[in-house]
Amino acid sequence: xxxxxxxxxxxxxxxxPVIKRGVVGWMKDNLFNSVFNSLxxxxxxxxxxxxxxxxxxxxxxxxxxxxxxxxxxxSEGACWSVITKNIRFIIFGFYPYELHWRxxxxxxxxxxxxxxxxxxxxxxxxxxxGWLAGLVVMGILMKxxxxxxxxxxxxxxxxxxxxxxxxxxxxxxxxxxxxxxALGRDSRMPGIKYLCITYIELIRGVxxxxxxxxxxxxxxxxxxxxxxxxxxxxxxxAIIFFTAAYIAEVVRGGLQGMPRGQYDAADSLGLxxxxxxxxxxxPQALKIVIPPTLSVLVSAFxxxxxxxxxxxxxxxxxxxxxxxxxxxxxxxxxxYIFVALLYFLGCFSMSNFSRKLERQLDTDKRT
Amino acid sequence: MNATKQHNDSDIQNNKAIIEISDLNxxxxxxxxxxxxxxxxxxxxxxxxxxPSGSGKSTLIRxxxxxxxxxxxxxxxxxxxxxxxxxxxxxxxxxxxxxxxHFNLFPHLSILDNLTLGPIWVRKVxxxxxxETAMFYLEKVRIAEQALKFTGQLSGGQQQRVAIAxxxxxKPKVMLFDEPTSALDPEMIKEVLDVMVQLSEEGMTMIVVxxxxxxxxxxxxxxxxxxxxxxxxxxxxxxxxxxxxxxxTKFFLDQILH
Numbered sequence: 001x002x003x004x005x006x007x008x009x010x011x012x013x014x015x016x017p018v019i020k021r022g023v024v025g026w027m028k029d030n031l032f033n034s035v036f037n038s039l040x041x042x043x044x045x046x047x048x049x050x051x052x053x054x055x056x057x058x059x060x061x062x063x064x065x066x067x068x069x070x071x072x073x074x075s076e077g078a079c080w081s082v083i084t085k086n087i088r089f090i091i092f093g094f095y096p097y098e099l100h101w102r103x104x105x106x107x108x109x110x111x112x113x114x115x116x117x118x119x120x121x122x123x124x125x126x127x128x129x130g131w132l133a134g135l136v137v138m139g140i141l142m143k144x145x146x147x148x149x150x151x152x153x154x155x156x157x158x159x160x161x162x163x164x165x166x167x168x169x170x171x172x173x174x175x176x177x178x179x180x181x182a183l184g185r186d187s188r189m190p191g192i193k194y195l196c197i198t199y200i201e202l203i204r205g206v207x208x209x210x211x212x213x214x215x216x217x218x219x220x221x222x223x224x225x226x227x228x229x230x231x232x233x234x235x236x237x238a239i240i241f242f243t244a245a246y247i248a249e250v251v252r253g254g255l256q257g258m259p260r261g262q263y264d265a266a267d268s269l270g271l272x273x274x275x276x277x278x279x280x281x282x283p284q285a286l287k288i289v290i291p292p293t294l295s296v297l298v299s300a301f302x303x304x305x306x307x308x309x310x311x312x313x314x315x316x317x318x319x320x321x322x323x324x325x326x327x328x329x330x331x332x333x334x335x336y337i338f339v340a341l342l343y344f345l346g347c348f349s350m351s352n353f354s355r356k357l358e359r360q361l362d363t364d365k366r367t
Numbered sequence: 368m369n370a371t372k373q374h375n376d377s378d379i380q381n382n383k384a385i386i387e388i389s390d391l392n393x394x395x396x397x398x399x400x401x402x403x404x405x406x407x408x409x410x411x412x413x414x415x416x417x418x419p420s421g422s423g424k425s426t427l428i429r430x431x432x433x434x435x436x437x438x439x440x441x442x443x444x445x446x447x448x449x450x451x452x453x454x455x456x457x458x459x460x461x462x463x464x465x466x467x468x469h470f471n472l473f474p475h476l477s478i479l480d481n482l483t484l485g486p487i488w489v490r491k492v493x494x495x496x497x498x499e500t501a502m503f504y505l506e507k508v509r510i511a512e513q514a515l516k517f518t519g520q521l522s523g524g525q526q527q528r529v530a531i532a533x534x535x536x537x538k539p540k541v542m543l544f545d546e547p548t549s550a551l552d553p554e555m556i557k558e559v560l561d562v563m564v565q566l567s568e569e570g571m572t573m574i575v576v577x578x579x580x581x582x583x584x585x586x587x588x589x590x591x592x593x594x595x596x597x598x599x600x601x602x603x604x605x606x607x608x609x610x611x612x613x614x615x616t617k618f619f620l621d622q623i624l625h
Contacts, residue, residue, distance in 0.1 A: 259471075261467060261469050261471035262471060262473065264429075264434055264465075264467060264471055265465075265467065265471035265472070265473065265530075266473075267432075267434055267460060268432055268434065268460055268463070268464070268465035268534075269460070269461075269484065269485035269489060269533075269534075269537060270457050270458075270460035270461035270485060270489040270537065271484075271485065271488060271489060272453075272457060275488050275489075279484060279488065280473055280484075283475045284473075284474065284475050287475065361475070
C-alpha cells in the first residue's frame with residue numbers, strides 16, 4: 001500500500017469536451033435521424049408550404065383593414081374591418097357611447113396596477129394602497145352616480161371591462177377562499193372538515209354553467225320580494241365559488257407534500273397552528289403548487305366567457321353580436337381570431353407571471 | 368472521567384427536577400410503544416438515551432414537548448403539566464428546544480429568518496433584538512458568515528448547527544436532541560458534537576438520543592438503554608459502557624462496537 005501518484009498538472013489541463021455542430025449536423029441529428037422521422041419531416045414541410053403562405057396572403061396581403069363591409073365581400077382577403085369598424089362596441093358593449101372614456105380609463109388603471117404588480121421590486125405597502133385606491137376609482141368610473149358622473153346601470157356594462165371585472169375579482173377572491181377551504185378540509189375539527197368536504201365535492205360535482213343558471217334564475221326565487229341582487233354580482237359569486245373549490249384541491253395537494261418535519265420544527269418552537277400555517281407551511285406548499293394553480297386560474301379566466309348564457313355581454317358575446325349584424329355576417333374567422341388573441345394575451349401574461357414567481361421563490365435549491 | 372465533571376455531577380444530583388415523567392404509557396393503535404416510563408431530569412443534567420431502532424427512544428423525547436400525545440401517565444416540565452390544554456403545550460414548547468435528525472430547517476427562509484421566527488412570533492421580541500440574538504448564537508455555532516444564505520446552500524453539518532442555534536434563540540431551559548448526528552456525513556459529525564459539548568459545559572439541561580459513545584462519556588451524567596418501550600438499564604457512562612448489567616445492554620454494545 002502506498003500513496004497514489006497524482007499528476008495534478010495534467011488534471012488541471014483537462015477541459016470539458018466541446019461539441020460543435022452546424023445547422024446541417026443539428027438537422028441530421030434531430031429531423032432526419034431515421035427513415036420514419038425523415039418522412040415525417042418532409043410531410044410536415046409540405047403541409048406548412050400548403051398552409052402558411054395562403055394564410056399569410058389572406059391575413060396580410062389581400063386583407064382589408066378599414067374598408068366597409070361591401071368592399072370586404074368582393075375581396076379575397078381577410079376583413080379585419082369587422083374589428084376596426086366595430087372596435088368600440090366589441091370592447092365596451094352597450095356602455096353609453098359618449099361615456100366610453102370611463103371604462104377605458106378604468107381599464108388603463110387596472111393594466112397599470114397589474115403591470116406594477118408583475119414585478120416584485122414594486123411590491124410594497126404603497127402598491128397595496130394603490131390597489132385599494134385604484135379599485136375605488138375604477139368602481140366610480142364604471143358606475144358613476146357621484147362626483148357629477150352620470151350613473152350607468154350595470155346591465156349596460158359589457159365587453160372587455162366586464163370580462164376583466166369577472167376574471168380579476170373572480171381569481172383574486174377565489175384564491176384565498178380556496179386556500180381557506182383546503183386548510184379547512186385538513187382541519188382536525190370534524191365540523192369544519194366535513195363542511196369543507198361537502199362544499200368542495202358539491203361544487204366540483206356540477207358544471208359552471210349550471211351554477212351560473214342557478215345564480216341567475218333559481219337563486220332570485222328564494223329571495224324575499226323586492227330584494228334583488230345585481231346580476232353581475234351573482235355571476236361573479238358563481239365564478240368565485242366554482243374556482244375556489246378547484247383551488248382548494250390543488251392547495252390540498254401541496255399541503256400533503258409538506259414533510260412532517262416542518263410541522264415538528266414549527267411546533268417545537270412554540271408557534272401556534274395559525275402561525276405554523278401562515279409562516280411555515282403555506283409559503284412552501286403554495287409555492288409547490290404554482291403550476292397547477294395557474295392551470296386552474298387560466299381556465300377560470302377563459303370560463304368567464306360562459307356568462308353569455310345568462311345574457312351578460314362579455315367580450316365574446318359583444319363579438320358575436322357584431323357578427324349577427326347582417327352587414328358583418330360571415331366574417332367570423334377574423335372576429336374569433338381577434339378574440340382568441342385577446343384571451344391568449346391574458347393567459348400568456350399569467351403564465352409568464354407565474355414562471356417569474358417560481359424563479360423568485362426558488363430558494364431551496366442548492367446553487 | 369475528569370475531576371471537575373465528577374464534582375459537577377454530585378452538584379447536579381441536588382438540583383431541582385425540571386422534567387418529571389411518571390408511569391408514562393403510549394400506544395400507536397394497539398402497539399404499546401412506551402411502557403411505564405419513569406424518569407426525572409434535574410437542572411443542568413445531561414442524559415444520553417440509546418437503544419435499537421423502534422425501541423421508543425425518539426417517541427419518548429417527542430412526548431416531552433408534546434410532539435406526540437400519550438394516553439397514560441404524567442409529564443411535568445418546569446412545573447407545567449402537559450395536558451390537552453393548548454396554552455400549556457405552547458408554554459412548554461417555548462421552554463424546551465428540540466433538534467431533529469433531519470434538521471427540519473425552513474427552506475423558504477434565510478438562515479437569519481429561521482432563527483428569528485420563533486423569538487419574534489412566540490416570544491414577541493422586537494425584530495432588531497431578535498436579529499442580534501440570532502447573530503450571537505450563529506457566532507457561537509461558528510456559522511455567522513452564512514446568516515443571509517438559504518438552508519439549501521449549507522452542508523448537513525452546517526444545517527444542524529443552524530438548527531441548534533435556532534433552538535437556542537428561544538432561550539430554552541431544556542434541549543432535546545433526536546439523533547442529531549445520524550443523518551450526517553462522517554466528516555461532519557464532530558463539528559456538531561463540538562457545539563453540543565460546548566453547550567453542555569455552559570450548563571444546559573440536555574436529553575440526547577444518540578449512539579455517539581465518546582459524546583456520552585464526555586458530557587452525560589446518566590446513560591440509558593431503551594428496548595421495546597422500556598428503560599432497561601440506567602447507569603453512569605463509565606459503568607454503562609465498561610460494565611453493563613443487563614444481557615440486553617451487553618448485546619447492544621457488542622452490536623454497535625462491531
